[in-house]
Amino acid sequence: DVKVTQSSRYLVKRTGEKVFLECVQDMDHENMFWYRQDPGLGLRLIYFSYDVKMKEKGDIPEGYSVSREKKERFSLILESASTNQTSMYLCASTSGTSYNEQFFGPGTRLTVL
Amino acid sequence: GIQVEQSPPDLILQEGANSTLRCNFSDSVNNLQWFHQNPWGQLINLFYIPSGTKQNGRLSATTVATERYSLLYISSSQTTDSGVYFCAVASVGGATNKLIFGTGTLLAVQP
Numbered sequence: 700d701v702k703v704t705q706s707s708r709y710l711v712k713r714t715g716e717k718v719f720l721e722c723v724q725d726m727d728h729e730n731m732f733w734y735r736q737d738p739g740l741g742l743r744l745i746y747f748s749y750d751v752k753m754k755e756k757g758d759i760p761e762g763y764s765v766s767r768e769k770k771e772r773f774s775l776i777l778e779s780a781s782t783n784q785t786s787m788y789l790c791a792s793t794s795g796t797s798y799n800e801q802f803f804g805p806g807t808r809l810t811v812l
Numbered sequence: 813g814i815q816v817e818q819s820p821p822d823l824i825l826q827e828g829a830n831s832t833l834r835c836n837f838s839d840s841v842n843n844l845q846w847f848h849q850n851p852w853g854q855l856i857n858l859f860y861i862p863s864g865t866k867q868n869g870r871l872s873a874t875t876v877a878t879e880r881y882s883l884l885y886i887s888s889s890q891t892t893d894s895g896v897y898f899c900a901v902a903s904v905g906g907a908t909n910k911l912i913f914g915t916g917t918l919l920a921v922q923p
Binding site: 730732734739740741742743744747757758787789791793799800801802803805806808 | 813843845847852853854855856857860898900902909910911912913914915916
């Protein structure tokens with residue numbers, strides 16, 4: 700079974716802090732994604748990556764950056780956390796073949812005070 | 813961009829009842845998936861179904877791509893079916909893996 704893990708289940712940070720959210724998948728998937736989930740808005744794509752060192756902006760990239768130095772790891776970075784970035788963050792991966800099922804991690808609930 | 817609408821937004825069922833969840837989308841798609849998010853937040857892929865019909869136990873899904881909708885059927889519902897059901901699509905001409913999510917249907921199954 701595909702396993703997608705995220706570094707923290709819950710995280711509390713202060714405004715202005717630099718925040719790293721880590722995601723690791725163990726199935727050699729090419730594609731990885733970061734979403735945020737807010738009540739009433741569903742999931743919105745922040746960034747995605749098709750390969751190592753490649754990244755593309757999603758629908759809401761402002762205030763975020765990403766890093767993919769190794770195929771299995773995709774990091775989301777909040778350079779200077781703000782209260783409006785309080786949210787649930789979900790990482791996903793997919794193999795990029797014709798069967799594009801996305802597998803999700805358990806999520807990180809981030810609170811910025 | 814493509815719009816995804818799910819209905820109903822909320823649904824309460826008694827255990828054993830059947831239900832149908834609907835997903836409408838505003839443009840042609842090359843990817844459509846249904847997900848279940850359990851009360852602890854974990855999203856599980858239920859179906860990859862850009863067209864046609866699939867069944868998996870008590871769940872089945874049908875996508876009529878020409879009419880731009882998909883249906884998720886839950887039969888003989890159980891309390892473990894509770895949670896949020898999301899439909900997500902990728903539009904033709906865009907990246908197949910770049911999914912746009914609907915806002916979900918919140919299902920509560922009561923014993």
